[in-house]
Amino acid sequence: MEVEHSKLGKLQIIAWHQLHFRQLAHQKLSVIRVQQLDSPKSKPLWLGWHGEQIPNLIEIVDLYLRRLTIEHWYRFSKQRLHWTLPNLGTKEQCDRWSDLMPMVTWELWLARGMMEDHPLPWQKAQSNLTPGRTAQGFGAVIAVVGTPALSPQPRGKSPGSKKGQIRNKRKRYPIVKKGKGKFESQKKKHKKDEISLINLNICFSYLLIV
Numbered sequence: 001m002e003v004e005h006s007k008l009g010k011l012q013i014i015a016w017h018q019l020h021f022r023q024l025a026h027q028k029l030s031v032i033r034v035q036q037l038d039s040p041k042s043k044p045l046w047l048g049w050h051g052e053q054i055p056n057l058i059e060i061v062d063l064y065l066r067r068l069t070i071e072h073w074y075r076f077s078k079q080r081l082h083w084t085l086p087n088l089g090t091k092e093q094c095d096r097w098s099d100l101m102p103m104v105t106w107e108l109w110l111a112r113g114m115m116e117d118h119p120l121p122w123q124k125a126q127s128n129l130t131p132g133r134t135a136q137g138f139g140a141v142i143a144v145v146g147t148p149a150l151s152p153q154p155r156g157k158s159p160g161s162k163k164g165q166i167r168n169k170r171k172r173y174p175i176v177k178k179g180k181g182k183f184e185s186q187k188k189k190h191k192k193d194e195i196s197l198i199n200l201n202i203c204f205s206y207l208l209i210v
Contacts (some may be wrong), residue, residue: 001210002037003058009038011059030054034061077101082134089170108134177187 002012012035018028027050034045047064054060077083088094108131117126118137126133129198161167 001057005058005061008036008061011035011058012037013059013061015057017054031059032057073105076131077105080135089205105131108138110136114141116140163167 001013002010005011013032014031015032017030019031020026021030029050031049032049034047036042045064047060049060055063081101081104083098084096088097089206112129112131112134113130115134115137117129117133118140119125119133122134123133
């Protein structure tokens with residue numbers, strides 16, 4: 001299809017569906033090629049889509065143009081919201097923790113108008129607070145709003161587990177190291193080629209001497 005884009009001009013978009021990688025036949029994906037017709041020297045842009053329902057092709061181009069904003073959010077959620085910090089045991093726990101990241105981001109966005117800027121000594125003052133600066137002073141909001149949790153109460157010695165109770169151990173998974181075997185095999189192959197080349201040079205030199 002050919003469409004007119006507000007930023008990129010005239011585009012030709014072609015999509016191939018129901019494709020998969022050789023070793024992942026059950027994971028279907030779509031491949032999209034975007035070509036700028038107004039700029040013949042420009043290289044085509046190849047995009048991939050993996051999901052339940054593919055949106056309109058022109059929407060995929062707009063989503064790709066917004067990738068920088070999304071990448072900044074990934075960086076913020078990992079460094080400031082500690083997205084990848086917990087060492088969770090199951091994929092369900094990981095999914096629930098990941099679902100909290102957008103909710104926390106929206107809370108910071110909604111609270112930015114209630115906050116007063118409290119910059120650190122080396123930081124510049126901001127009139128429009130960023131999510132990171134809002135999170136920096138969010139403790140003041142929590143102090144006013146409070147928490148639905150009850151205050152901690154002193155208690156005696158915990159009885160602990162019952163005698164003879166068997167606790168299930170946490171399931172352990174093997175550590176996957178990318179490319180270790182491949183790189184070692186390549187090194188061994190290159191080393192064998194070097195040894196063969198040295199032996200060939202030695203034999204050739206011996207024949208010349210003889």
